[in-house]
Amino acid sequence: MEEEEPMVGALRCNEFGLVKEEKGRKLWKKVKYQLVEYHSLPGFLKDNEYILGSYRAEWPLKQILLSIFTIHNETLNVWTHLIGFFIFLALTIYTATKVPKVVDLHSLQQLPDVLRKADLQKLQSEIVACLPSLPHLSNLQRLKDEFKTSLPSMDILPSLSNWQVLELLSNCLPQRFSNGNQTNRSMKEDVANMIAPLLVRPIPRWPFFAFLGGAMFCLLASSICHLLSCHSRRLAYIMLRLDYAGIAALISTSFYPPVYYSFMCNPFFCNLYLISITVLGIATITASLLPVFQTPEYRAIRAGLFFGMGVSGVVPVVHKLIMFRHRPEALYTTGYEVLMGTLYGLGALVYATRIPERWKPGKFDIAGHSHQLFHVLVVAGAFTHYKAGLVYLKWRDLEGC
Template structure:
């Protein structure tokens, strides 16, 4: 085949002009098309250059040293990296959508829950039993009839002031500001209410949600990891140099995901205790940077370091056990602390199981060649990473609601 390639290449280079203006004959053009077709065929593991050999239990359907254009377009073809690319590419778009949703919707949703919860807590310390009972019947998205009933109860319970023109948000925000949780003097509440009521309605001060940057740092780390992984699996087959760069990017993305996953729980758990907040965030940041730097070393990508790579990333995840236990000790009576811990344990289980499957190469180890296209360990690892990050997103929403409602 090599000799045939040389003869074809020589004929293409020499060329001669024909009547139709081309430099190759029809036969030569046909041979050229055939060579391109053969050149971009999928190959077996034994035919790979050393730098592309990573998993000897995946026997076929490899791309080897394809041009960038063909490598990029192979995203739409079937090979042993197709699902590796798409599992994380779809995950990237999922988290991009979650980021947009968080930026545009979550502050309003959390403010709604915040106002409802504060209002409910405040009413418990007053004599407005009838209003409290009506409030507890309201769903999170109350109908107009529910809101009107609440207005009527407020009118009878707080006789001073006309509230007929108040919206649901005005009522909730007004009373959240006028009825402190420990208030015991209803007259003060009435005066506060009257001071904020105008003939044309009410414009009470808005309750500001807690800062979101730790949550967005996590979302950014997740998107970077998923996009870097997809790009690596798609383009690493081009050349040894690009494979080296892509693998470094992939490892950096994994370290970034693990590190940034700790930002929301650490920041929101210890925002009222700055020393521990900075200590834990500093430690995980240093570990993440150290892992990224280590991943830049050439020996780190060799197949026999697979277990070390998995152990290093697993160790980063285990480093979060300390802050979680500390949080449970501080807030052991708070349901938010227990619920967020449950999500964090679930996230760790997904990440840990994925790392274990990646390290031991199950199930392809049991039946080499049977899982080349679908079902091999790296694909399972990808799915578990997305699942872990998604469970952590839900924990983040609980932290935001918790701190929005109570602050420190």
């Protein structure tokens, strides 16, 4: 018995050590993924000294990905732009399926029965007979001959704008078609909805979709950056480069719809403005690759560089207003663009000054700090620009050059 006592004591000591080690491991796993305060962060995560707590620091990827559903000081930074991404994804699908209609007023099924069941061949002959009564339109005889050939071939009308063609059709509409039960829409718009797809080809959509793509890339890149940057210094560097590239892409592609649709009939200015903003965007992305670009000391310079890209859009907007000063569409779109610029500019100002957290450090760690406000303003500005793009599309679809 005396010889067995040390062995029993050793076993007891060993068991106690195993239990202690297991408890320590569980405690370490529990503490390891707790949120930390600003002063405990590694240098690469120290960016805003006015946000004092609720940081994630050097977590494994699994825990980082799961943290999208937990509360920390990046939660709203992730979700404000992630929700914005899904909004613009839905807008892109809607635009691709609905907006290409030349006159987007109401569907053909809502037209009066007498108009919907009209004999196009008879309608064609009656409109042709009406043509000589409209001497203010040019090349009427050629138009008359082409109309006699085939109605669906009316996409060969280089001398008339789209709206002139639609006006011609509505003015020549036989009187009997105006006696039915009509909605509040004008007969001209009803005829446009019925016949415009046969006569008018919508203008190119690529500038509008380039903007939508730039917006989605920016919003998704920002969400991923805010989610993953706490993993390591290397991943934070890569994610910040991606974030800056997304901002530059959004600003650059935002110019494409207003420049292209305003100057599509003036190729020199159209190409000049498109090339200039594209080069400026590439230069900004290149500058953002420099490591010094992400340091807190360069916060104002970062904001100023992106703000400068946005301000450069004043030139084509003023040019558009001079060229189309008598067109209401130019005023409507400029109003949207001024609002968009105001939202972007306000967002950049809030981001650079770190308001409101600098007034009450620690009070806005979870919600309400400057970066979250910046995100909301960016989404609002991009949506405003989308609304302007719809005006451009309808304008140019009807007018052409």
